[in-house]
Amino acid sequence: MKMIWAIIRPESAHKVIKALDAAGIGGMTRLHVTGHGKEMGITLGAVHYSEIPKELLLIVVPDSDVARTVLIIRSEAKSGQKTGSGEGRIGDGKIFITYVEDTFAIRTAGKTGNPQNP
Amino acid sequence: MKQIIALIRDERVEETKTALEVVGVRGVTFLHVTGRGQQRGKVSARELGGSLTRNMRLQLAEVRSDRDDPACSQDMEFASPDPDKEFAFGFLPKRMLIMVSDDDQVEHIVQAIVSVNQSGRHGDGRIFICPMISAIRVRTGEQGEKALL
Numbered sequence: 389m390k391m392i393w394a395i396i397r398p399e400s401a402h403k404v405i406k407a408l409d410a411a412g413i414g415g416m417t418r419l420h421v422t423g424h425g426k427e428m429g430i431t432l433g434a435v436h437y438s439e440i441p442k443e444l445l446l447i448v449v450p451d452s453d454v455a456r457t458v459l460i461i462r463s464e465a466k467s468g469q470k471t472g473s474g475e476g477r478i479g480d481g482k483i484f485i486t487y488v489e490d491t492f493a494i495r496t497a498g499k500t501g502n503p504q505n506p
Numbered sequence: 507m508k509q510i511i512a513l514i515r516d517e518r519v520e521e522t523k524t525a526l527e528v529v530g531v532r533g534v535t536f537l538h539v540t541g542r543g544q545q546r547g548k549v550s551a552r553e554l555g556g557s558l559t560r561n562m563r564l565q566l567a568e569v570r571s572d573r574d575d576p577a578c579s580q581d582m583e584f585a586s587p588d589p590d591k592e593f594a595f596g597f598l599p600k601r602m603l604i605m606v607s608d609d610d611q612v613e614h615i616v617q618a619i620v621s622v623n624q625s626g627r628h629g630d631g632r633i634f635i636c637p638m639i640s641a642i643r644v645r646t647g648e649q650g651e652k653a654l655l
Contacts, residue, residue, distance in 0.1 A: 391511075391634065405596075409546065415632075417513060417541035418597055448634055487637050492616055494514070494623045494630035503632060505544070 389488040389503065390454050394445040395423065396465040396481040401443040404464040408447070413457055415504050417446040427478060442481065448488055448503040458483055507651065508612050509638040512603040513541055513631040514623045519601050525618040530611070533654070535604040540597035545628045598629065606638050606654060 396404060401418070408416070422439035429438035449457050461483055466476045491503040514522055519536070526534060607615055616633055623630055643653040 391636065414546050415541075415543040417539050417600070417602060419537065419539050419602075448632075488634045489508070489637060490633075490635040492620065492633040492635075494512075494620050494633065495626060495628065497620045497624055503634075 389448060389450055389491060389501075391486045391488045392445075392447045392449065392454065392457055392461070393484040393486065394447065394461045394465070394481065395421070395442050395483075396445065396461070397467065397479065398441055398443045400465045400467065400480075401445070404445065404461055407460050407464045408457065411456065411460055413447060413449060413453065413460075413504055415447070419444040419446070425479070425482070440479065448491060450502045450504075453504070454485065458485075507638045507641065507654070508607055508609055509636045510603075510605050510607060510612065510615055511634040511636065512605075512619050513539070513600050513633075514603065514619070515625075515629065515631065516599055516601050518623050521622040522603065522619060525622045526605075526615065529614045529618045531605055531607065531615060531618075533605060537602040537604070539600055539602045541600045541602075542597050543629070543632070546596070600631065606641055608651065608654065 394404070398420075405416070405418075408414070421442050421444045423442055424438050424440055429436060429440060431437070445461075447457060465481055467480055468475055468477050488503075491500045492498070493500050493503075512522075523534075603619075605615070612635060616635075619633055640650055641653040642649050
């Protein structure tokens with residue numbers, strides 16, 4: 389099992405969630421976070437913003453679903469034109485993947501092989 | 507060393523704190539999060555018990571403005587909810603607990619969390635066990651297991 393940490397634009401969160409839902413990946417946790425990438429934030433006029441609001445989605449999926457999930461997040465969280473070279477902008481986000489060894493459902497107190505199943 | 511991420515109901519946090527103290531967990535990080543599982547954030551009015559938190563109201567307003575989401579398109583009334591009517595909040599407020607422990611402590615911690623949070627209803631939460639490579643205490647610079655004590 390893997391945990392996917394997707395840091396995305398707040399305005400694209402709804403699109404991503406909807407697409408994941410349609411693909412049968414409905415279980416996730418959502419956090420409002422702030423952060424910046426290697427550009428160290430943005431400067432607008434005289435003001436520098438180093439903490440830019442982002443949305444963090446935590447999704448735990450079996451190994452076989454990782455590639456599919458990442459692909460959905462990537463295609464939905466990407467901003468701008470979907471065709472040609474105009475696709476994607478700085479600040480669209482990052483996806484991190486970590487290991488999850490075990491998942492317990494508290495309701496049944498049992499281990500679940502696929503955390504997306506009830 | 508293992509990282510334990512537990513997602514539990516907001517109202518069970520105090521009991522969980524006590525239970526974790528009993529099994530000897532000292533360091534815990536608490537986060538306010540929103541989340542959903544297989545139910546897609548559906549709750550019946552009976553379960554809500556007429557107690558809509560401000561957070562939930564905000565979420566409902568958000569859900570309502572998004573008409574084209576099929577899971578959220580059902581008509582939702584605040585005033586006179588039918589007890590079996592299901593509200594689709596999309597995301598429900600939950601609490602996320604993050605703790606790091608020795609490998610042999612994991613089982614006790616999982617049992618402690620399950621014993622106070624299990625109600626048998628949907629939405630009790632999940633516990634994820636993830637490998638953690640190291641820990642460093644900022645104050646002294648101690649590394650590994652020593653930093654956990």
